[in-house]
Amino acid sequence: MASEELARKLQSRLAATQDAEPRPEPPPQHSPVHQQSPVHQQSPVRPRPPEPEAACGDSSSELSAKLTRRLDINEGHAAPRATRVFNPYTEFKEFSRKQIKDMETMFKRYDTGRDGFIDLMELKLMMEKLGAPQTHLGLKNMIKEVDEDFDGKLSFREFLLIFRRAAAGELQEESGLMALARLSEINVSTEGVMGAKDFFEAKMQAASQGSKFEAEIREEKEERKRQEEEKKQRQAAFKQLQSTFCS
Numbered sequence: 001m002a003s004e005e006l007a008r009k010l011q012s013r014l015a016a017t018q019d020a021e022p023r024p025e026p027p028p029q030h031s032p033v034h035q036q037s038p039v040h041q042q043s044p045v046r047p048r049p050p051e052p053e054a055a056c057g058d059s060s061s062e063l064s065a066k067l068t069r070r071l072d073i074n075e076g077h078a079a080p081r082a083t084r085v086f087n088p089y090t091e092f093k094e095f096s097r098k099q100i101k102d103m104e105t106m107f108k109r110y111d112t113g114r115d116g117f118i119d120l121m122e123l124k125l126m127m128e129k130l131g132a133p134q135t136h137l138g139l140k141n142m143i144k145e146v147d148e149d150f151d152g153k154l155s156f157r158e159f160l161l162i163f164r165r166a167a168a169g170e171l172q173e174e175s176g177l178m179a180l181a182r183l184s185e186i187n188v189s190t191e192g193v194m195g196a197k198d199f200f201e202a203k204m205q206a207a208s209q210g211s212k213f214e215a216e217i218r219e220e221k222e223e224r225k226r227q228e229e230e231k232k233q234r235q236a237a238f239k240q241l242q243s244t245f246c247s
Contacts, residue, residue, distance in 0.1 A: 073150060092160050094167065097216045100160070106184060107159050117153040127176065130183040134176045142176040 088100050095103075110126040111118055118126065120139055127134050134142065146158045146165070165171050166181035 070150075073152065086157050088157070088160060091157075092164065094164065095160070097220075103160065103163070103184075104156065107156050117151075117155055118159065119153040123154065127180065130180065132176070132179040132183060138176050142180070145175075145177060 088095075088104075089097060092100065107118065110122050110129075112122055112125070113119065120136075120143065123139050123142065124134070127139070143152060143154060146154065146161045148158060148161075149155075162171075162177050163181050166178055171178040171181070
């Protein structure tokens with residue numbers, strides 16, 4: 001009996017020792033997980049959709065910007081864009097400096113908003129003052145015909161385009177712009193022109209007279225010089241009078 005009990009104790013101790021020892025991991029090839037096909041080992045990956053070409057994206061962005069700009073213009077919310085420097089004397093050489101200044105004076109007189117533009121209501125007032133009132137649709141068509149930047153109003157350059165196109169015979173005889181050109185020319189021109197037809201002929205002659213343009217510039221310089229000399233003389237006389245009272 002003692003030998004049997006001793007044998008059981010030795011077996012239990014041997015079993016405990018074997019349980020305490022680390023068992024080697026089975027090789028990968030014998031693992032049932034690694035025996036599965038690669039399709040089951042990896043999670044499925046969805047293919048990425050093809051990206052649009054850069055050129056198409058740029059074109060879409062540009063078109064979207066233009067459409068947004070047009071919508072803002074139609075709703076009256078468009079921000080003003082930076083404009084290039086405009087020199088009417090070099091761009092409209094068919095007009096004399098005197099005529100351009102007179103037209104600018106007229107433009108500013110009807111620019112009651114003092115924003116550098118003549119809008120629809122200001123054009124309506126102008127045509128009424130000139131004795132050729134227009135309908136609302138007629139006024140819109142007048143602006144549209146020379147509105148190069150599509151802002152719905154007339155800049156000074158677009159105002160001058162009316163007279164250029166009238167002189168070139170590009171306006172219809174019964175159009176509102178032709179009426180504006182004819183009626184305003186009689187009032188604006190102060191150089192001996194008796195009517196619109198004569199005024200157009202005078203403009204064409206002035207285009208071939210470059211020396212006249214230079215002569216007008218010299219006259220303006222001489223006039224400013226004369227005014228400066230008169231101012232200096234008045235200042236000198238005032239100082240002399242002041243010194244007389246102080247002495």
